[in-house]
Amino acid sequence: MTIHQIKQKANIKFKSLLNQTGIRKSKVFAIGFNKSGTSSLQALFKSFDRPSYHGIEWADCEDLKLLQKYDCFSDGIDIDGVTADIAKLDQLFPGSKFIMQVRDAESWIYSRLAHIERYKRSETYKVTPAWDTTEQAIKHWIRMRNAHHLFVLSYFSERPSDLLIVNFIQDELAATKVANFLGYKGEYQRPKRNVKPSKEIPLKHREMLERSIAELEVPEQELEFDIYCPSLESDEIHSRFPVDSSMLN
DSSP: OOHHHHHHHHHHHHHHHHHHHTSOOOOEEEOSOSSSSHHHHHHHHHHTTOOEEEESSSTTSOOHHHHHHOSEEEEOSEETTEEOOHHHHHHHSTTOEEEEEOOOHHHHHHHHHHHHHHHTTSTTOOOBTTBSSSHHHHHHHHHHHHHHHHHHHHHTTTOGGGEEEEOTTTOTTHHHHHHHHTTOOSOOOOOGGGOOOOOOOOHHHHHHHHHHHHHHTOOGGGGGOSSOOGGGSOHHHHHHSOSSGGGOO
16 A cells, blocks of 8 residues: 555545544535446545445435445435435535436446346345346336436526536546536546446347337437436426436536
8 A cells, every 4th residue: 555545545534533523514425326437436536535435325314324424425326216315415414516427328228237137146136126137127217217317407407506417438527527516626537447348238138128118119319318318208398408418518
């Protein structure tokens, strides 16, 4: 371990202790779905010497000690098909910042399927109707993604300075945008761990996705959007909110 790493670890531990005493209260919540750059966000948060939690135990707002201990939270916004209580997090920690990391629907779904497929080989891995390699799960993800992203857009519509929407997969300036949003000046590089070689998508996953969007009557081209599929929403929603983060700039 280098001297820099030792100092960084000590600094993070000190801030965590201050958090638990109530002296430091400002939080950062990554409220996008997993497989959308959460590991990159976690690496970035740590590079700022911020106590950071990457897991699923924070989003239900039940563990107040956990929420108090850390500055930044990522990864677990949907548990058994239920998304995080954004309003409660906002109420518990006023003045906090929220980052919604997004990703095009197609690669996001394939990444989720690959993740579950890989871990299902373990006998202890838990699958549920909302977290499995099935068409039922895929259709749920698409609907849930629409509902969650649109709720977030609506909730922060009058407080745009408290929300950042960022695509870590496609936007080369993603890390800099996150840093600047949190008050850190300068330019930052995306963590290398976020850059992965393209993988061949299994035929069975392609066929499942094709059947799922056919049942939902979602055009294939809408899978390119990273915020929501407009065909599942009313024209009024489409006129109010962008379908893709590229339309925000």
